[in-house]
């Protein structure tokens with residue numbers, strides 16, 4: 001339901017040191033490269049083909065079941081608990097990588113809008129995923145968190161080197177040194193990866209453990225890592241350079257898509273343009289898009305117009321707005337079948353929805369970080 005916009009109560013200008021910048025050689029997502037690297041280190045890991053041979057019949061069964069039962073609702077509804085591990089260099093809250101709770105809340109609200117198909121998709125095939133995310137309220141010991149959904153980690157207390165980090169360090173040191181039980185929490189690490197220009201990477205779900213095949217994701221790596229500069233919402237105002245292209249919170253939406261089994265819309269074969277993402281209602285893309293393409297965008301695969309607004313493309317944050325019904329069926333099937341996914345909906349760690357406003361604007365422009373706070377939730 002639409003709500004009337006409310007009042008702006010504060011405007012804060014923060015010094016240059018508190019702004020985060022994303023460098024100009026941006027790698028939107030490192031998930032595919034990450035998996036390739038792991039496979040190169042261990043040839044016994046399950047392949048994409050093996051995963052798809054396992055998942056696609058299950059997706060078909062899921063669709064048939066929906067049709068047979070004449071679902072009154074198109075999808076099953078889930079709420080999944082999230083913990084953000086904010087890794088910082090002993091900065092004050094609100095500075096550098098040590099982002100505020102308000103900003104985390106704005107990010108979760110954005111994620112929920114995107115997964116509920118409330119972000120303005122123009123496509124009839126767009127669908128509400130039924131999947132929502134909330135902030136965990138307890139740590140693995142059962143202690144109530146001072147800030148829901150947030151663990152702040154001063155990296156010096158762990159003996160970790162100073163940021164920025166490459167993804168190897170994140171995967172082999174930071175994640176194993178801080179992960180919470182991945183059968184109960186979705187682990188999201190906020191780590192400065194700006195030197196490598198990486199905005200995010202996620203672990204991909206695995207086949208059932210009954211498969212006998214070695215999983216790519218493990219109990220010490222399962223989760224998503226994103227650069228803190230990407231954390232925000234559509235109200236993260238910005239039209240001020242390359243960095244602002246990726247500050248509206250859509251990086252987490254993209255990586256969560258991978259975490260729940262979605263492939264890039266152009267398929268992930270290399271070098272093989274016009275590959276499939278195993279979803280019938282997404283058009284075949286030639287390759288990744290970037291920036292802000294315009295319609296129609298035909299390609300040599302035979303597609304009359306590409307769907308560059310899909311979250312699983314690489315377009316700018318302010319134009320992506322679509323998960324399709326087939327993408328939703330894949331995510332729903334993964335939640336019903338994949339290791340470290342099936343247990344998340346019934347996790348007993350407790351959760352709460354953000355109580356703050358998503359109308360917090362973060363404009364990272366030039367040398368200042370501009371924070372604009374509003375008082376109430378907006379569901380427009």
Ligand SMILES: [Zn+2]
Pocket residue numbers: 028029030031032254258264
């Ligand atoms: Zn990706």
